[in-house]
Amino acid sequence: xxxxxxxxxxxxxxxxxxxxxxxxxxxxxxxxxxxxxxxxxxxxxxxxxxxxxxxxxxxxxxxxxxxxxxxxxxxxxxxxxxxxxxxxxxxxxxxxxxxxxxxxxxxxxxxxxxxxxxxxxxxxxxxxxxxxxxxxxxxxxxxxxxxxxxxxxxxxxxxxxxxxxxxxxxxxxxxxxxxxxxxxxxxxxxxxxxxxxxxxxxxxxxxxxxxxxxxxxxxxxxxxxxxxxxxxxxxxxxxxxxxxxxxxxxxxxxxxxxxxxxxxxxxxxxxxxxxxxxxxxxxxxxxxxxxxxxxxxxxxxxxxxxxxxxxxxxxxxxxxxxxxxxxxxxxxxxxxxxxxxxxxxxxxxxxxxxxxxxxxxxxxxxxxxxxxxxxxxxxxxxxxxxxxxxxxxxxxxxxxxxxxxxxxxxxxxxxxxxxxxxxxxxxxxxxxxxxxxxxxx
Numbered sequence: 001x002x003x004x005x006x007x008x009x010x011x012x013x014x015x016x017x018x019x020x021x022x023x024x025x026x027x028x029x030x031x032x033x034x035x036x037x038x039x040x041x042x043x044x045x046x047x048x049x050x051x052x053x054x055x056x057x058x059x060x061x062x063x064x065x066x067x068x069x070x071x072x073x074x075x076x077x078x079x080x081x082x083x084x085x086x087x088x089x090x091x092x093x094x095x096x097x098x099x100x101x102x103x104x105x106x107x108x109x110x111x112x113x114x115x116x117x118x119x120x121x122x123x124x125x126x127x128x129x130x131x132x133x134x135x136x137x138x139x140x141x142x143x144x145x146x147x148x149x150x151x152x153x154x155x156x157x158x159x160x161x162x163x164x165x166x167x168x169x170x171x172x173x174x175x176x177x178x179x180x181x182x183x184x185x186x187x188x189x190x191x192x193x194x195x196x197x198x199x200x201x202x203x204x205x206x207x208x209x210x211x212x213x214x215x216x217x218x219x220x221x222x223x224x225x226x227x228x229x230x231x232x233x234x235x236x237x238x239x240x241x242x243x244x245x246x247x248x249x250x251x252x253x254x255x256x257x258x259x260x261x262x263x264x265x266x267x268x269x270x271x272x273x274x275x276x277x278x279x280x281x282x283x284x285x286x287x288x289x290x291x292x293x294x295x296x297x298x299x300x301x302x303x304x305x306x307x308x309x310x311x312x313x314x315x316x317x318x319x320x321x322x323x324x325x326x327x328x329x330x331x332x333x334x335x336x337x338x339x340x341x342x343x344x345x346x347x348x349x350x351x352x353x354x355x356x357x358x359x360x361x362x363x364x365x366x367x368x369x370x371x372x373x374x375x376x377x378x379x380x381x382x383x384x385x386x387x388x389x390x391x392x393x394x395x396x397x398x399x400x401x402x403x404x405x406x407x408x409x410x411x412x413x414x415x416x417x418x419x420x421x422x423x424x425x426x427x428x429x430x431x432x433x434x435x436x437x438x439x440x441x
Contacts, residue, residue: 014035014069015035016033017034017035018031018065019032020032026048029049029052030048031057033046047064049061079124081117081123084124089105089106089109093165104157105161108158112139112143113162116135116139117135125174127166129180132159132162132179133183136183136186139158140186151188155185156185159180159183159186163181166180197339198346199335200350201350203333203335207224207329210329211329214329216325216329218287218308219234219317219326222236223343224343224347226274227344227365228250228344229266229341229344229366230340230341231254231255231266233309234255234309234317234318235252235253235262236250237305238306239306243281246275246281247276248274248276250366252264254307254316265366269363269367270366271366284308294314298314302314303315319340347364348376349377351364351409358377360409361373361377
């Protein structure tokens with residue numbers, strides 16, 4: 001699979017033997033099972049089969065030996081590393097992480113880690129930091145197996161998986177140290193380092209105008225104002241849209257692994273309440289009217305799941321459909337081919353560009369800390385520098401520019417999107433008027 005050197009090893013095979021005995025005071029046969037570990041130490045286990053007939057007892061003993069063999073295969077320093085990883089994946093980590101996280105572990109192990117290490121036939125006890133380093137170097141150069149490299153972020157996730165697996169191996173005393181902890185995760189070179197992409201304000205408005213009648217528009221519209229994560233916008237339900245308090249409560253997310261999963265937010269700061277601006281409120285009420293029309297048309301086939309971003313029958317609109325429509329709209333408008341998540345980056349970028357304090361932007365996005373916001377959006381400096389320049393001017397005695405400054409995120413968004421939000425408001429009024437005229441007839 002690769003030309004990297006490896007320390008040769010022969011996996012230790014454990015031979016297990018068994019025989020039956022029948023205690024005088026018992027009606028059942030007992031299985032006496034014996035084996036030697038890698039150090040040559042003999043072990044003996046006696047256990048009742050709970051079978052009174054000889055042939056049934058033999059079958060039960062064979063089952064016991066097979067089960068013990070599988071356990072010893074992954075609990076001995078002499079077991080192969082890939083057998084240990086498979087056992088750890090199927091029996092250990094699955095009980096410790098959320099389902100969506102576990103699916104990530106599965107994909108990393110199945111597609112990258114196990115296929116690399118299996119041909120090397122290494123034992124758990126033979127694993128060294130060198131092997132981890134070689135693995136990461138290989139993946140950085142030939143990550144997909146087709147000559148295509150992977151970014152450091154992807155390889156770092158493989159590294160984290162290995163580190164967690166070796167922590168369990170230490171706990172079970174299969175190794176005395178964690179070789180992954182003696183290795184540093186990879187870093188991208190400056191030219192390959194991730195830089196957030198975004199759409200400009202003009203590009204966002206172009207996208208809005210093209211998407212107004214599209215089924216994905218609610219997701220696109222709200223995300224390009226509030227910077228929601230995809231799980232947040234897909235999981236938003238009407239009961240959490242509090243018109244009485246003029247807030248949207250981001251308390252749940254909806255995602256998909258092997259099945260659809262509804263869970264809490266990514267972290268504590270992500271659980272937040274977002275203000276509903278007047279035009280956004282009117283759009284949401286228009287969306288409710290539209291869903292009510294769909295409900296009447298669908299009748300009994302309507303699925304009352306309560307999602308804000310829903311399909312024509314009331315069911316949750318899958319992110320795959322949102323992504324498909326979003327990409328199609330970008331191409332239709334001749335806009336840059338950026339990810340849906342980059343709408344979130346767009347919100348942060350134009351808020352920072354116009355000088356909104358970074359701590360306010362961090363809270364708006366639901367980041368775990370201001371440091372996260374500063375790291376991801378290090379490229380956005382013009383707004384911050386402009387504010388710094390104004391401060392220095394003031395200190396030097398110059399008069400402050402008469403250019404209007406933005407006092408809050410909500411006010412900034414209202415000013416920036418005034419024209420399009422006004423068009424939405426006009427559409428709502430026209431829809432209401434049409435409904436009244438239809439009713440009068």
